[in-house]
Amino acid sequence: MTRIITLIILSLCCGNGYGQVIVKDTLPPAFEWSLYLIDAPYMTDAAKTEAIRDNGGTAPYNAGLSAQHYGRFYRNLSMAQATDMARNLHGSLYYGHNVLWNKFVKPVNTRKYILNRVLANITALGTDYLAIKLPYGYAFQHEEFHRAVMTTRHIYSYDEVWSFGKGLDIAVTHVKDEDLMYLKENFPADQVRLSAAGVEGEYRYLQRMREDNFFKQTGYPMVGISLLGTLHAVNYVNLPFTKRFNAITDSIMVHDRQNILARDFTGYDFSAWVYDLFTPNEPYEARGTWPGGVGIKRPVKESDLTPEMKSFLSETGNMQYLNFVSPFMVGINRLQLKPGYYFNFALRSVPASFGYFAGGDFFLDFNNRQMMVSLGVNRSKNLTLPSVELRYYNLIKNENSKFNTNLQVAGWMQPKDQLFAADKAESGITIGVQPSYAITERFSMIADLSYKTKGWVFGNPYLDNKFTGRVGFSMKTR
Structure with missing residues (x-):
């Protein structure tokens, strides 16, 4: 790590080193779309959720299924589908900015290259701000990660991003108290993960776009959303420590006193996250009654937290x-060690169902052997446990082959039953392949087949052991 930081500093300070260590994004503008139309078993869980809604019931599932329920998949996207759609939307806009500024400020030398990148990032921040509010945008992904956790347990919810005109004040509504009681009683780790999943979605979006910028060299001008999105996530986790937090939480409970379904599923995420992290055996209804109204008081105030809760939330917030910490944050997508050898890195800490993950993603391209290695620890009350993941891209090196595949292998240790206070650990693995077949030069059929044992996996909604199969298509410009 010290060597990497030293190289960055030297490259920024020495003019002759700039072109040698920091690799410019000089390839023609490009983007890639991907869309998985089949996502099993999540699509069946989503269909069951829709069936419960139609029958006016609550979880667990006990209704009949029809083709109509499956046909509403667009209303209940998986974490992977939400990430892909956010990538498609924002990536298309980034592509437009690159085309525009390559036309008006051709990056023919270092000075013009820097000007080109600065202008592209400034205008991209403007369209990012507009797209954030739209279905399939960045904020949409945040809310859909919350909803995906509920969908795996057949709990219906509604993403108010579809209620246009809400601005950034977007909530997940139409959640019944009975469903939250069911979730906390039967799946306490899912209840914890539910509150943290939105920020997890923001970090997953950034990781996915960095993969494109490093491995596919798309050159997306995403400095603005990287900085402001990360700042939002950091501030959101730390929000319960602000002086105004109790007051703004009280202001939430002034509204919708008689309308349970109009309420957000939790209020502010991380006071609820740490509260449920410490109270897995407490019934959800023990939160009390909604002040001056009906139903359960969902939002958790800072004054509801014990000193131990505040201490761990502070630790998580600081992490x-x-x-x-990443060169990607300032628009540096590739660093060169020597000709043909490229790398980059991004440190990462993500709140999880058992506590938090802390580590980093290391992007490697050594003579076209492309890998992302993720190393870190899983932290809970009593345990600090290892985690490692390897993603190897484009295993087949024959340029004439229409078939290719990526490989994913991961192993970890996490607290037993995903419980924060557990004294014992459980090991787990993930293994997966992502084959693709090129139908034309630009259009491919794609799939993603994976198996995971019990445990938390970044960007996967299931905490149970699960085999997942997805099939779809991708389109690229080069």
Whole structure:
């Protein structure tokens, strides 16, 4: 790590070193779309959720299924689908900015290259701000990660991003108290993960776009959303420590006193996250009654937290600053060790169902052998446990082959039953392949087949052991 930081500093300070260590994004503008139309078993869980809604019931599932329920998949996207759609939307806009500024400020030398990148990032921040509010945008992904956790347990919810005109004040509504009681009683780790999943979605979006910028050299001008999105996530985790937090939480409970379904599923995420982290055996209804109204009081105030809860939330909040540590944050997508050898890195800390993950993603391209290695620890009350993941891209090196595949292998240790206070650990693995077949030069059929044992996996909604199969298509410009 010291060597990497030293190289960055030298490259920024020495003019002759700039072109040698920091690799410019000089390839023609490009983007890639991907869309998985089949996502099993999640699509069946989503269909069951829709069936419960139609029958006016609550979880667990006990209704009949029809083709109509499956046909509403667009209303209940998986974490992977939400990430892909956010990538498609924002990536298309980034592509437009690159085309525009390559036309008006051709990056023919270092000075013009820097000007080109600065202008592209400034205008991209403007369209990012507009797209954030749209279905399939960045904020949409945040809310859909919350909803995906509920969908795996057949709990219906509604993403108010579809209620246009809400601005950034977007909530997940139409959640019944009975469903939250069911979730906390039967799946306490899912209840914890539910509150943290939105920020997990923001970090997953940034990781996915960095993969494109490093491995596919798309050159997306995403400095603005990287900095401001990470700042939002860090501030959101730390929000319960602000002086105004109790007051703004009280202001939430002034509204919708008689309308349970109009309420957000939790209020502010991380006071609820740490509260449920410490109270897995407490019934959800023990939160009390909604002040001056009906139903259960969902939002958790700072004054509801014990000193131990505040201490761990503070630790988790401080760890979020790791997410700023990356050359990607200032638009450096590739660093060169020597000709043909490229790397980059991004540190990462993510709140999870058992506590938090802290580590980093290391991007490697050694003579076209492309890998992302993720190393870190899983932290809970009593345990600090290892985690490692390897993603190997484009296993087949024959340029004439229409078939290719990526490989994913991961192993970890996490607290037993995902419980924060556990004294014992459980090991787990993930293994997966992502084959693709090129139908034309630009259009491919794609799939993603994976198996995971019990445990938390970044960007996967299931805490149970699960085999997942996805099939779809991708389109690229080069």
